[in-house]
Amino acid sequence: MARKASLSGFPEWLPEERLVENHVLDTLRRTFELHGFSNIETRAVEPVGQLLRKGEIDKEVYGISRLQSEESATAEDPNALALHFDLTVPFARYVVENAGHLSFPFRRYQIQKVWRGERPQDGRFREFTQADIDVVGDGVLPFRYDVELALVIAEALAALPVGDFRVRVNNRKLAEGFYLGLGLTDTAGVLRNIDKLEKIGADKVSELLQSELGATPEQAAAALALAQIRAEDASFVEQVRELGVDHPLLEEGLAELSEVVSTAAERAPGRIIADLSIARGLDYYTGTVYETVLVGREKLGSICSGGRYESLASKGNRSFPGVGLSIGVTRLVSRMLAEGHAVASRKVPTAVYVTLTNDDAWAAAQDVASQLRARGISAEVAATAEKFGKQIKFADRRGIPFVWFTNADGSHEVKDIRSGEQVAADPHAWVPAAADTSVQVGALTEAD
Amino acid sequence: MARKASLSGFPEWLPEERLVENHVLDTLRRTFELHGFSNIETRAVEPVGQLLRKGEIDKEVYGISRLQSEESATAEDPNALALHFDLTVPFARYVVENAGHLSFPFRRYQIQKVWRGERPQDGRFREFTQADIDVVGDGVLPFRYDVELALVIAEALAALPVGDFRVRVNNRKLAEGFYLGLGLTDTAGVLRNIDKLEKIGADKVSELLQSELGATPEQAAAALALAQIRAEDASFVEQVRELGVDHPLLEEGLAELSEVVSTAAERAPGRIIADLSIARGLDYYTGTVYETVLVGREKLGSICSGGRYESLASKGNRSFPGVGLSIGVTRLVSRMLAEGHAVASRKVPTAVYVTLTNDDAWAAAQDVASQLRARGISAEVAATAEKFGKQIKFADRRGIPFVWFTNADGSHEVKDIRSGEQVAADPHAWVPAAADTSVQVGALTEAD
Numbered sequence: 001m002a003r004k005a006s007l008s009g010f011p012e013w014l015p016e017e018r019l020v021e022n023h024v025l026d027t028l029r030r031t032f033e034l035h036g037f038s039n040i041e042t043r044a045v046e047p048v049g050q051l052l053r054k055g056e057i058d059k060e061v062y063g064i065s066r067l068q069s070e071e072s073a074t075a076e077d078p079n080a081l082a083l084h085f086d087l088t089v090p091f092a093r094y095v096v097e098n099a100g101h102l103s104f105p106f107r108r109y110q111i112q113k114v115w116r117g118e119r120p121q122d123g124r125f126r127e128f129t130q131a132d133i134d135v136v137g138d139g140v141l142p143f144r145y146d147v148e149l150a151l152v153i154a155e156a157l158a159a160l161p162v163g164d165f166r167v168r169v170n171n172r173k174l175a176e177g178f179y180l181g182l183g184l185t186d187t188a189g190v191l192r193n194i195d196k197l198e199k200i201g202a203d204k205v206s207e208l209l210q211s212e213l214g215a216t217p218e219q220a221a222a223a224l225a226l227a228q229i230r231a232e233d234a235s236f237v238e239q240v241r242e243l244g245v246d247h248p249l250l251e252e253g254l255a256e257l258s259e260v261v262s263t264a265a266e267r268a269p270g271r272i273i274a275d276l277s278i279a280r281g282l283d284y285y286t287g288t289v290y291e292t293v294l295v296g297r298e299k300l301g302s303i304c305s306g307g308r309y310e311s312l313a314s315k316g317n318r319s320f321p322g323v324g325l326s327i328g329v330t331r332l333v334s335r336m337l338a339e340g341h342a343v344a345s346r347k348v349p350t351a352v353y354v355t356l357t358n359d360d361a362w363a364a365a366q367d368v369a370s371q372l373r374a375r376g377i378s379a380e381v382a383a384t385a386e387k388f389g390k391q392i393k394f395a396d397r398r399g400i401p402f403v404w405f406t407n408a409d410g411s412h413e414v415k416d417i418r419s420g421e422q423v424a425a426d427p428h429a430w431v432p433a434a435a436d437t438s439v440q441v442g443a444l445t446e447a448d
Numbered sequence: 449m450a451r452k453a454s455l456s457g458f459p460e461w462l463p464e465e466r467l468v469e470n471h472v473l474d475t476l477r478r479t480f481e482l483h484g485f486s487n488i489e490t491r492a493v494e495p496v497g498q499l500l501r502k503g504e505i506d507k508e509v510y511g512i513s514r515l516q517s518e519e520s521a522t523a524e525d526p527n528a529l530a531l532h533f534d535l536t537v538p539f540a541r542y543v544v545e546n547a548g549h550l551s552f553p554f555r556r557y558q559i560q561k562v563w564r565g566e567r568p569q570d571g572r573f574r575e576f577t578q579a580d581i582d583v584v585g586d587g588v589l590p591f592r593y594d595v596e597l598a599l600v601i602a603e604a605l606a607a608l609p610v611g612d613f614r615v616r617v618n619n620r621k622l623a624e625g626f627y628l629g630l631g632l633t634d635t636a637g638v639l640r641n642i643d644k645l646e647k648i649g650a651d652k653v654s655e656l657l658q659s660e661l662g663a664t665p666e667q668a669a670a671a672l673a674l675a676q677i678r679a680e681d682a683s684f685v686e687q688v689r690e691l692g693v694d695h696p697l698l699e700e701g702l703a704e705l706s707e708v709v710s711t712a713a714e715r716a717p718g719r720i721i722a723d724l725s726i727a728r729g730l731d732y733y734t735g736t737v738y739e740t741v742l743v744g745r746e747k748l749g750s751i752c753s754g755g756r757y758e759s760l761a762s763k764g765n766r767s768f769p770g771v772g773l774s775i776g777v778t779r780l781v782s783r784m785l786a787e788g789h790a791v792a793s794r795k796v797p798t799a800v801y802v803t804l805t806n807d808d809a810w811a812a813a814q815d816v817a818s819q820l821r822a823r824g825i826s827a828e829v830a831a832t833a834e835k836f837g838k839q840i841k842f843a844d845r846r847g848i849p850f851v852w853f854t855n856a857d858g859s860h861e862v863k864d865i866r867s868g869e870q871v872a873a874d875p876h877a878w879v880p881a882a883a884d885t886s887v888q889v890g891a892l893t894e895a896d
Contacts, residue, residue: 006545007491007529014549015486015556022487034821036798036828036848038463039470043455043575044492044561048515064510066565067496067523067530075515081455082515097454101462103846107796107828108463113492117514127491142831144810151814267814348555350484362592366599366715373482380484380555383590398551400484 009120010127011334016399019344021129021333023441024160025111028131028327031156032109035148037133040108042090044115049078051089060116061085083115087132087326092313095136095320104138104320105145111329125330134324136312141321143256146288146308147263153304153325154268157292161342161443162332164295167304168275169260171288174253175276178226178240181247182219189213194227195279227277233265234258236274256287286310290325294335303332345440347399349378351432352414354404355392356385361406368404368412371427377437379404392417401436457568458575459782464847467792469577469781471889472608473559476579476775479604480557485581488556490538492563497526499537508564509533531563535580535774540761543584543768552586552768553593559777573778582772584760589769591704594736594756595711601752601773602716605740609790609891610780612743615752616678616723617708619736622701623724626674626688629695630667637661642675643727675725681713682706684722704735734758738773742783751780793888795847797826799880800862802852803840804833809854816852816860819875825885827852840865849884 005011013021029039051061052075062083063073073080084090087110095102111131120126133152135145150167157165175194176187184190193208202224209220222243229239237254257274264272280289285307292304306325313320336342352372354365362381369379380400382391388405395403396417404425405413414430415422431437453459461469477487499509500523510531511521521528532538535558543554559579568574581600583593598615605613623642624635632638641656650672657668670691677687685702705722712720728737733755740752754773761768784790800820802813810829817827828848830839836853843851844865852873853861862878863870879885 005491006541007493007495010491010493012490012542013488014546015488018487018489033797034824034826036796036826038796039466040461040463041466042460043453043458044563045455045458045575047455061515062512063515064512064531064563065521067509067511067521069565073513073515083512093454094460098462103842105831115492115512117517127493144831148829148831263811266811348484348486349481363711363714376482378482378484381596383553383592383596394551 009125011125011330013333013337016344016347017333017337019347019439020337020342020441021329023342023344023439024329024333024336025129025131027159028111028156028329029109031152031159032133035107035152035155037107037109037152040091040094040110041112042084042087042094042110044083044113045081046084046090046093047078048073048075048080048082050093051082051084052078053089060118062115062117085116086114087112087130088134088312088324091132091134092320096313096315099138099315099318099320104136105141106136107133108136109133125334128328128330131327131329132324134306134312134322136320136322138320139318141323143259143287145323146256147260149306149323149325150260150264150272150288150290151267153290153292153327154264154271156327157304158268158271160332161441162294162303162336163341163443165271165292165303166295167264167272167290167292168278169257169264169272169288169290170274170276170278171253171257172285172307173249173287174240174257175226175279177247177250177253178243178245179223181245181250182222184209184213184215184219184223186213190215190223191279194223194277197224197227197277229274229276231261231274232270234262234274236261236276240276253287260288280305280307284309284311288323297335300331300335303328342441342443345435345442346401349439350380350398350400351377351436351438352379352402352404353391353395353398353400354379354381355388355406356382357406357408359385361385364406365404368406368427372404372430375431377432402432457573459573459778461781461785464792464795465781465785467795467887468784468790468889469777471790471792471887472777472781472784473577473579475607476559476604476777477557479600479607480581483555483600483603485555485557485600488539488542488558489560490532490535490542490558492531492561493529494532494538494541495526496521496523496528496530498541499530499532500526501537508566510563510565533564534562535560535578536582536760536772539580539582540768544761544763547586547763547766547768552584553589554584555581556584557581573782576776576778579775579777580754580772582754582760582770584768584770586768587766589771591707591735593771594704595708597754597771597773598708598712598720598736598738599715601738601740601775602712602719604775605752606716606719608780609889610742610751610784611789611891613719613751614741614743615712615720616726616739616741617705617712617720617736618722618724618726619701619705620733620755621697621735622688622705623674623727625695625698625701626691626693627671629693629698630670632657632661632663632667632671634661638663638671639727642671642725645672645675645725677722677724679709679722680718682710682722684709684724688724701735708736728753728755732757732759736771745783748779748783751776790889790891793883793890794849797887798828798846798848799825799884799886800827800850800852801839801843801846801848802827802829803836803854804830805854805856807833809833812854813852816854816875820852820878823879825880850880 179187206220209215261274287308289307291302304327308323311319312322365381372379414425627635654668657663709722735756737755739750752775756771759767760770813829820827862873
């Protein structure tokens with residue numbers, strides 16, 4: 001994986017790397033479906049007006065227009081088309097358009113490419129795959145889904161060969177209630193500055209809180225003290241109370257975050273923690289917020305983020321609250337590949353290469369291959385009857401573990417290229433070891 | 449499926465429709481992998497210069513450019529970026545770029561969205577999914593792959609609930625050799641006109657051959673007679689010979705097409721036929737050409753096309769010949785959905801809805817769900833302890849077949865909502881009928 005993308009920011013994988021990515025996608029899909037999430041896909045393009053509703057990210061959006069057309073897409077034309085930059089905005093539109101056909105709470109997952117015209121850098125791409133899960137209600141959505149989604153994501157990530165991770169959870173009500181209780185009314189402003197904590201450090205954030213928002217040194221210190229709190233269970237509640245701030249919204253937030261973290265401590269111990277520094281830049285979250293880091297590789301940034309939004313979308317006076325998370329699949333896979341953390345057991349799907357004794361044996365060899373495939377064993381047939389040594393060498397170079405021979409008397413033999421062992425075999429019955437039937441993808445162990 | 453896309457030409461499916469599409473994609477993937485094809489994905493964008501190399505389809509290409517950028521993509525700027533309109537051009541670039549990392553013959557499949565800015569109409573979309581398989585050689589590629597790919601595609605399509613189909617095969621050498629033998633030297637011109645046969649009829653094509661290409665009435669009649677020939681086996685060879693034309697290239701084409709059709713007659717009887725009217729518009733095919741129609745729905749057009757190209761790509765004096773086919777997945781699925789030809793056995797992945805006796809029972813209910821999921825049974829848990837009648841009604845509306853109850857004494861029962869039957873069940877052991885474990889997608893039978 002020392003190859004560079006031929007177009008900066010648009011990564012492409014080799015076939016054996018794609019096996020790792022497909023393993024990740026299959027694992028996510030399986031986990032989400034076991035939890036009752038339905039799959040949808042939305043079109044790649046949205047009207048510019050729809051895409052830019054939520055904020056000031058127009059610089060990052062790719063407009064599209066037919067090469068022969070006089071007009072090109074601009075930020076000023078709300079009907080111009082542009083590539084989606086996430087899966088949340090298109091999902092919100094989909095829910096509103098199809099509300100009459102969906103049952104709420106609607107559980108969906110969506111795995112698609114998204115595009116952002118930003119400057120490519122480590123872990124950031126112009127084209128990348130996101131895997132999103134959300135539950136959306138019609139009018140109301142019980143808080144329990146905030147707990148459930150954290151557990152589903154922890155289960156999905158634990159099934160991947162990514163090593164240890166932490167889902168860090170916070171709650172906007174908790175933070176905002178705390179700031180209000182402190183007497184800081186521009187809660188969005190405080191959050192925005194707290195979000196810079198990891199980048200610029202506590203001293204700088206304190207300065208900004210005082211200079212920009214008029215906080216006293218004591219208020220700034222309290223806001224920063226809140227952001228220092230981390231816990232693997234509900235013990236964070238006591239730590240917050242020790243800061244001596246009181247507000248009804250704070251109480252609500254404490255209760256909600258406690259419910260997530262206490263349940264998680266029982267059902268997914270050590271995976272999901274309260275981290276009161278988590279702010280999430282986007283301003284539409286209204287309660288729970290999630291971020292996820294790989295332990296020891298925190299610098300990579302969040303590989304899975306999300307939260308609760310009181311109104312994902314609305315239709316007339318009907319509102320659709322939701323809670324969801326989005327996994328940055330490309331960021332995750334590119335890191336797995338770059339660090340050699342995951343590897344496919346072979347380079348191709350093929351398990352058996354059926355050799356030819358002579359050029360007329362092709363039909364009989366295809367019969368053997370069909371019999372193997374009927375038992376789920378991937379097989380391909382040589383196209384020409386080269387010398388056996390050459391046919392074996394070809395299979396070996398492709399990474400195919402077994403070669404099949406048909407003898408002049410009609411008997412069959414199969415050779416494991418890796419061990420050199422060759423045994424008699426019946427095309428109607430022979431099966432390889434389970435680990436050799438299909439490609440396995442797993443974490444490299446220390447021994448490798 | 450009476451819903452209209454909210455953006456013309458950009459179809460989106462409901463969750464239950466997506467189940468049908470995913471079944472199609474899974475079936476194709478499984479078939480291709482059983483035959484040893486490796487999966488790759490290429491980026492969605494290519495430089496305009498790369499995309500427009502092969503012909504005059506620039507009108508259909510969507511350029512992309514950042515909304516905030518001064519410049520928009522134009523056909524004149526070869527470095528501007530545009531969305532790919534097929535998977536062949538990106539694959540050719542990928543092969544050249546990664547030739548040092550691939551083993552040839554390289555067998556790959558690729559399933560991705562493509563975009564074309566053309567006017568949407570029945571069966572034509574602006575965004576759609578293609579599923580391609582190709583085998584590409586380094587320098588040479590044995591003809592046998594032309595036979596193999598027809599068989600792989602026939603096997604893949606036969607595994608789908610699409611009804612009967614025909615892969616129609618022809619050979620460019622056969623047609624061109626025949627025209628040359630007739631004395632018509634502008635073979636591309638003849639092919640272009642023969643390609644219009646289905647649209648404008650034999651009389652009009654004959655007129656065009658005479659007025660545009662200076663053919664005599666006899667030459668035009670012979671070219672049309674060739675295009676009338678169809679056969680399920682190699683008997684077409686005799687029919688061609690009866691037309692009394694002689695040319696070495698014709699002989700080569702007859703031998704190649706015979707090999708495809710004779711082998712197919714044995715291995716996939718009735719599925720793959722010689723049809724000497726097939727021309728394929730694109731001019732880079734050099735031998736075998738394929739088209740596929742659904743029997744009784746020929747008007748839909750070809751759902752799977754391809755052919756042999758002597759040079760998919762080249763790198764210095766190294767040339768990469770290939771043979772491949774492309775399935776129009778969106779066209780196929782939209783037709784299956786519109787005609788109700790395929791249907792999912794339920795609307796959601798969930799098999800079991802675990803009810804709550806009271807709000808404190810959520811953790812225990814999640815334990816039951818986890819035990820079911822460990823055996824591959826999709827389960828979700830009610831978020832609130834509403835009356836049982838309401839919980840059952842919710843499961844029923846979502847299309848979930850089973851509801852699970854935990855009694856006060858800790859025993860469990862499961863109810864099949866469809867039959868009303870309710871039985872005692874052990875969360876560690878209970879399994880539904882195989883047909884209810886995961887969603888089944890199949891053709892509607894007459895009885896439905």
